[in-house]
Amino acid sequence: MNILTFDVEEWFHILDYESTKTASEWSGYESRIRRNMERIVNILQRRGQKATFFCLGWIAQQYPDIVLDLVKEGYEIGSHGFSHQLVYEQTPDDFQKDLESSIRILEDVTGTQIRYYRAPGFSIREDTSWAFEILAGQGIEVDCSVFPAPRAHGGFPSYRTPEPSILSFGDIRLKELPIGYVTIAGKPLIFSGGGYFRLFPYRFIRKWTASSNYVMSYLHPRDFDAGQPRMAGLPPARLFKSYVGIPSALGKLEKWIDEFSFVDIKTALELVDWQNVPVVDVK
Numbered sequence: 001m002n003i004l005t006f007d008v009e010e011w012f013h014i015l016d017y018e019s020t021k022t023a024s025e026w027s028g029y030e031s032r033i034r035r036n037m038e039r040i041v042n043i044l045q046r047r048g049q050k051a052t053f054f055c056l057g058w059i060a061q062q063y064p065d066i067v068l069d070l071v072k073e074g075y076e077i078g079s080h081g082f083s084h085q086l087v088y089e090q091t092p093d094d095f096q097k098d099l100e101s102s103i104r105i106l107e108d109v110t111g112t113q114i115r116y117y118r119a120p121g122f123s124i125r126e127d128t129s130w131a132f133e134i135l136a137g138q139g140i141e142v143d144c145s146v147f148p149a150p151r152a153h154g155g156f157p158s159y160r161t162p163e164p165s166i167l168s169f170g171d172i173r174l175k176e177l178p179i180g181y182v183t184i185a186g187k188p189l190i191f192s193g194g195g196y197f198r199l200f201p202y203r204f205i206r207k208w209t210a211s212s213n214y215v216m217s218y219l220h221p222r223d224f225d226a227g228q229p230r231m232a233g234l235p236p237a238r239l240f241k242s243y244v245g246i247p248s249a250l251g252k253l254e255k256w257i258d259e260f261s262f263v264d265i266k267t268a269l270e271l272v273d274w275q276n277v278p279v280v281d282v283k
Helices: 033-047 057-062 064-072 092-110 130-137 194-199 202-210 236-243 246-259 265-271
Strands: 005-008 052-055 076-079 165-169 172-176 182-184 187-189 279-281
Touching (some): 005 033, 033 064, 033 246, 052 057, 057 064, 064 076, 076 092, 076 265, 092 130, 202 246
Parallel strands (some): 005 052, 052 076, 165 279
Antiparallel strands (some): 165 172, 182 187
16 A cells, blocks of 8 residues: 655745744745645646645645645545644643644635645654553554654654554554655665665656555655745755655656555545554553
């Protein structure tokens, strides 16, 4: 089962960079979200391809037409938080307010209940597992935030279950659709989104997709925007990770969805036998 999802955010929503950390800085950058979303939607529409879009509440507030157009075209909407902040840099109260804001604006725009969530940067870690209780309290039923491998923005390597599962936290139960991976030389390797997808040649992506029973993609509008400005002052490693492979990424996406069958989250939930998936206790 391959799931196609996009995180709807601007090209300047770069994590771990002080110059774009909060909304007070964002007004200084040109907006490219409309043309970038049009590029993605055109590809999907030509193929009749379903997908789920995790939208920032800030995007829905600034550009409600973008989110509303997605709904009109039959695409699912989930929350990506409101202000694109790392969960582990927030207090539980800050996180709850950010989540509430995103859900409120997304539900106002879409007229539908928001049941899915993905943390910016997959930044729910072992030491912020309190976030799962807050998610459930705000009506989230399906989480897609677990990155069950080490990661610069956190990661949750102790989860150890790169497949659909039930996440258990105290009395809370959430359906979890984590990022999957392939194992190379005994180590987990991610390939299905972001800089990983842009970095690897398509022949490897094809090979790893074909050998996987479960693939969760996580792509961004900026991944396909070869004309976007280069953010000044990024450290060399961050600069490489942010811009590697962008010129070839659009062609990869088209080949990927032409060669493999992808579904949205709603369809994936119907395909999974939830009575027989692993139950993972997190502390």
